[in-house]
Amino acid sequence: MPDWRGIWDSVYLGNSVEAWVIALGAFVLTFTALPLFRRVIAARRRKWREVEHTPPAAIELTALLIARTNRIFLWVLALWFASTLLYIPNRADRIIHFVTVVAFWFQAGLWGMAAVRYAIERRGRRAGALGPDPAQSGSIDIIVFVAGLTIWAMALLLALDNLGVQIKPLLTGLGIGGVAVALAVQSVLGDVLASMSIALDKPFAVGDSLAVDDIQGTVEHIGVKSTRLRSISGEQIILANADVLKARVRNYGRMRERRSAFRLNVTYDTPPEKLRAIPAAVRELIESQPQTRFDRCNFLAFGDWALQFETVYYVTVSDYKTYANLQQSINIAIVERFAALGVDIAFATHSLHTLQTLKPPK
Numbered sequence: 001m002p003d004w005r006g007i008w009d010s011v012y013l014g015n016s017v018e019a020w021v022i023a024l025g026a027f028v029l030t031f032t033a034l035p036l037f038r039r040v041i042a043a044r045r046r047k048w049r050e051v052e053h054t055p056p057a058a059i060e061l062t063a064l065l066i067a068r069t070n071r072i073f074l075w076v077l078a079l080w081f082a083s084t085l086l087y088i089p090n091r092a093d094r095i096i097h098f099v100t101v102v103a104f105w106f107q108a109g110l111w112g113m114a115a116v117r118y119a120i121e122r123r124g125r126r127a128g129a130l131g132p133d134p135a136q137s138g139s140i141d142i143i144v145f146v147a148g149l150t151i152w153a154m155a156l157l158l159a160l161d162n163l164g165v166q167i168k169p170l171l172t173g174l175g176i177g178g179v180a181v182a183l184a185v186q187s188v189l190g191d192v193l194a195s196m197s198i199a200l201d202k203p204f205a206v207g208d209s210l211a212v213d214d215i216q217g218t219v220e221h222i223g224v225k226s227t228r229l230r231s232i233s234g235e236q237i238i239l240a241n242a243d244v245l246k247a248r249v250r251n252y253g254r255m256r257e258r259r260s261a262f263r264l265n266v267t268y269d270t271p272p273e274k275l276r277a278i279p280a281a282v283r284e285l286i287e288s289q290p291q292t293r294f295d296r297c298n299f300l301a302f303g304d305w306a307l308q309f310e311t312v313y314y315v316t317v318s319d320y321k322t323y324a325n326l327q328q329s330i331n332i333a334i335v336e337r338f339a340a341l342g343v344d345i346a347f348a349t350h351s352l353h354t355l356q357t358l359k360p361p362k
Contacts, residue, residue, distance in 0.1 A: 023082040030078035035071065042067035061118055068114045069107065076103040098163060105159035112151040116144060143199050145224055146192075187242070191225040194241035198222060208253025209320075212244060219253075255318035257293070260327060264334070265306035265346040274343050275299060275307065281341065282311055285333040289326050291316045306346030 041063050080100045088096065120143065161167050199222075204210055208219050210229065217229030217237055227244050229237040266278070279297040286294045295312040302308070315323045338345060 023085040026085055027078045027082035030074075030081050034069075034074045034077065038066055038069055038074070057122065061115065064114055064118055065111050068110060070110060073103050073107040076100055101159055101162045105155045105162070108158075109152050109155040112155070113144075113148060116147045116151070120144070146196060187240075188225065190242040191240050194245045195222070195224050197245060198227070198241060203249065204251050204253065208251050211250035211252065212239060212247045215239070252318065252320075258315040258318055258320075258323050259312065260315060260323065261310065261312045262327075264309040264311065265303065266309070266338075267344045267346045268307060270307065270343055274341055277341060278309055278343065281337050282309070282334065285337060286311075286313045286330055288333075289329055291322065292326060305348050 044063065076099055080096060083093070083096050157167050198204075204219055204222075206219050206222060210217065210219060212229070215229065215231070215237055217231040219227065220230050220236070221228040223241075226238050226240055229239065231237050264278070264282070266275070278299070282297040283294050286292055293314040293316055295314060297309060297311040300308055300310045315326055317323075335345070
């Protein structure tokens with residue numbers, strides 16, 4: 001009969017068989033239980049989203065971080081836990097420590113990025129209750145980019161610190177080098193900081209129609225360094241973010257309504273009773289059009305060659321094509337109404353006087 005007690009106490013690589021079995025059991029249990037727990041939480045989170053049930057932020061964020069835990073990290077965690085139950089030579093112990101630290105801070109970076117995206121998504125859901133926010137879609141990439149640089153830089157520095165690397169001299173060197181690099185690429189850094197200003201202040205968003213100094217177009221993309229416009233003539237215009245912030249920007253995409261003002265010129269021989277009928281007739285024509293709000297129509301001035309009426313009304317939508325179609329309909333209706341009233345629209349005329357040279361009598 002085999003001596004099980006002796007086999008159990010046998011030593012291999014500095015550890016008894018009993019210690020190896022316990023460590024193996026701990027590894028298998030950890031590597032089995034943690035992924036199973038992660039899958040359960042992920043399934044529960046998907047169910048919450050399917051039924052549109054929003055749990056408290058802390059619970060939802062915790063479930064998200066568990067669901068986003070990398071499988072390699074779970075494997076390393078199980079290996080580290082099993083190694084704590086064994087005697088490990090110094091060299092192997094240093095390797096396990098190195099792998100564990102790198103895996104942990106890599107996973108911490110993934111958790112940090114997931115938390116940032118969750119915060120952006122949650123804010124978007126709250127804003128969605130009040131209506132879509134197109135400005136957010138243009139700023140998400142910029143915010144995620146800057147947050148990613150910060151999170152991964154901190155994870156790298158903390159990992160080096162845990163591995164015994166003195167990071168104070170490294171930070172000093174990075175600071176001095178950073179100043180030199182900043183001076184060398186200050187225009188690029190200016191554009192990056194300008195992109196952050198655009199992301200936070202949101203002066204415009206993708207889809208807005210802008211006039212930047214003498215350039216006009218629709219925003220197609222807001223990047224870390226540049227903003228891209230599609231001009232009204234079709235070509236793409238690329239502007240540095242810093243230049244956009246320095247310029248005077250007109251954002252037609254934020255217009256709630258469009259103001260239209262135009263002048264009507266009638267001839268000087270128009271009778272007074274017909275002049276009095278013109279404002280009421282123009283008001284009736286404008287108010288009969290959809291998506292318009294009449295403001296005024298006044299006989300304002302005696303022009304050099306016509307009596308001048310100024311008309312102002314508002315189109316209650318900002319779309320330029322809608323405004324152009326309405327203005328066309330109003331113009332045609334005015335021509336028809338003036339013809340019915342017997343009012344002549346004036347136009348500039350020029351008189352040419354010629355002098356005839358008389359020949360002297362013979």
